[in-house]
Amino acid sequence: MINRRSFIKTTAAGIALTALPNVVLGAGKKSPLRFKSSVYEDVNYDVVVVGAGASGIPAAIAAARQGAKVALIDEDPVPGGAPVDMYVSYMCGGPRIGIFKEMLQGLNANAMFPDPTFGEDGGNGKSHWWHPTNFLQVIMQMLMEEPNISLIMNAPAIDVVLSNNKVTGVVVLRNGSLQNIKGKVTIDATGIGLISEKAGCEIMFGAEAKSDYNEPYGVETASSRVQPCTQMFISHRVKAGAVLPIGHLERISIAEDQYGWLKENAENQGDDPVSGGWQQRDSGIYLHWGYGQHYIDTRDPQAVAASQLWCLDKLKNDIRTLSEAGFAVELAPKIGIRECRRVKGEYVLTANELKAGWMPEDRIATSNYMLDSWSVSMTKEEKTVPLYGIPYRSLIPLGVEGLLTAGRIISGTSLAASSYRVQPPCAAIGQAAGIAASMAAFNQTSVRNIPMEDFKCELIRNGLYKTSGK
Ligand SMILES: Cc1cc2nc3c(=O)[nH]c(=O)nc-3n(C[C@H](O)[C@H](O)[C@H](O)COP(=O)(O)OP(=O)(O)OC[C@H]3O[C@@H](n4cnc5c(N)ncnc54)[C@H](O)[C@@H]3O)c2cc1C
Incomplete structure (x- = not known):
């Protein structure tokens, strides 16, 4: 080591x-x-x-x-x-x-x-x-x-x-x-x-029509649609005693340190995802799926950059809310591209x-x-x-x-x-x-x-x- x-x-x-x-x-x-x-x-x-x-x-x-x-x-x-x-x-x-x-x-x-x-x-x-x-x-x-x-x-x-x-x-x-x-x-x-x-x-590139390969599900007509791009980020508690302001965030797709998908875990345990359960573990470090944008031409760097700007702009409120609540935010350097x-x-x-x-x-x-x-x-x-x-x-x-x-x-x-x-x-x-x-x-x-x-x-x-x- x-x-x-x-x-x-x-x-x-x-x-x-x-x-x-x-x-x-x-x-x-x-x-x-x-x-x-x-x-x-x-x-x-x-x-x-x-x-x-x-x-x-x-x-x-x-x-x-x-x-x-x-x-x-x-x-x-x-x-x-x-x-x-x-x-x-x-x-x-x-x-x-x-x-x-x-x-x-x-x-x-x-x-x-x-x-x-x-x-x-x-x-x-x-x-x-x-x-x-x-x-x-x-x-x-x-x-x-x-x-x-x-x-x-x-x-x-x-x-x-x-x-x-x-x-x-x-x-x-x-x-x-x-x-x-x-x-x-x-x-x-x-x-x-x-x-x-x-x-x-x-x-x-994009989605094939389900008839193209006789697939059981899919879109009727082939298109250039790919999976959405998502701006990921991490929040860290920096102020002692700060509580993740979950109820005040616009996007709540969040996972807590290593415990998986918080909302699902909380629901499996019968806890309310917002007020109970996972928040009590209170690790102080969270992975967030921020805003995403659908159907970007992910082959085009300019389109990808524009999408990242759009997502960051949409995230402004959540970043401010987290910061005011005592959390620092680290943005992923690149927007997440799921499909190209x-x-x-x-x-x-x-x-x-x-x-x-x-x-x-x-x-x-x-x-x-x-x-x-x-x-x-x-x-x-x-x-x-x-x-x-x-x-x-x-x-x-x-x-x-x-x-x-x-x-x-x-x-x-x-x-x-x-x-x-x-x-x-x-x-x-x-x-x-x-x-x-x-x-x-x-x-x-x-x-x-x-x-x-x-x-x-x-x-x-x-x-x-x-x-x-x-
Ligand atoms: C928003 C999002 C959420 C996801 N959620 C999950 C999840 O929850 N769990 C999960 O397991 N997977 C998830 N995935 C999927 C998974 O992360 C990716 O599909 C997987 O990492 C693909 O692996 P890869 O090796 O093909 O590409 P990557 O891991 O993307 O690696 C490609 C590498 O190639 C480099 N590269 C690209 N072009 C060039 C070039 N011209 N010259 C030199 N280097 C180049 C890039 O910099 C990068 O380092 C998610 C993906 C995204 C985007």
Whole structure:
């Protein structure tokens, strides 16, 4: 266990050491985008993971543990993805296995409010949230323990490197210059599918009509509607004795430290959600789902920024109310984007397979979270799904070589994705993608031709091959 001071020291040194040795400035080279500064020389890895979020971190760790040299790239200054940059630090769904389980164990051990009873499976009613600081501390520690990973932060990937129609890496904007970060296999774990779009993959965006894939529920006509964006925030008691002014807030979607969804908990316990029950636990730290906006074109940064401004404006009263009551508010730096591009793959997963508990031969992960679509009105029973499998084919983009997808962008309908988009399945998908990518890199084969029996053995060895239970 490391203390805070040595953590910060080691983290900073770790990042510097992993990022710097590969850097050689190619003085005088001209950038294709007419950047005035020099460009960095190409660097080569076995596996390049773009996006250090819920799926990208397990992907990088899994590939590194297979012995692959891995570049883990993110546009953010720190890794973490949605739990850190959007404050989506509430984890629901399951199963909680593999590297995700290791992360939970780290969180339970390091949390500000330790709760060793946090559930391994999604179905035991224990959905908790962790402060993004705890989250960052745990994932940084996990990444530091992997010498095969070069962490490259503050480096948006803006294009792919293509060689004979095969993706052989990405172009990043690094310190104001361009750099080709090359890999035998690239994993798009961006949550927004930008890398796949740049690679020429077929992109799915918005809600399919239910007739498109013969799904049991859905909208009648296909549209560009995606799930809403939400501005998350955290409130902390800073004035002794202050009580959360719940009855005076306009938005009361709130979770208290690690005890889950307060309103639901209170109702389950027969308490009044406003006056009793959860308030008596009185932890003084709360996660808030602030205002959200529907149907934003989440591919467009200007539309996303406008949505964030709108949400922040709507939140002004609640922030003032909290502040007057003695609570400080921390806004998530990015507005939460639930849905963006999905990448059409060799298999398009639909709600039909989810409802049937399908376990395909080439399954690489499982999920048991409900169909959680915001645009389709469904009963609780209709939303419920059993444990179902995610086929490897959904990670392989149609007609494109050298690329795998991971996380919420894999190939499925909008309705199906509303289930596996939560963090435990995204992490398992990422871990499997990392294993597959390293196998393709070592065998010098296409991601389509990895030895499936060996792959399955690795999935089992890594605790990912769960086929029953919650
Ligand atoms: C408001 C909201 C509420 C949610 N509620 C829950 C919940 O309660 N429980 C739950 O389990 N899940 C929840 N989710 C879903 C879950 O958080 C996400 O679906 C999940 O994090 C997706 O994982 P990912 O790896 O695909 O993407 P992310 O976790 O978003 O990671 C993507 C990473 O890629 C980086 N990136 C993007 N583009 C580039 C680029 N061009 N170059 C370099 N880096 C790039 C991003 O900075 C980010 O770090 C919620 C999501 C939102 C937005």
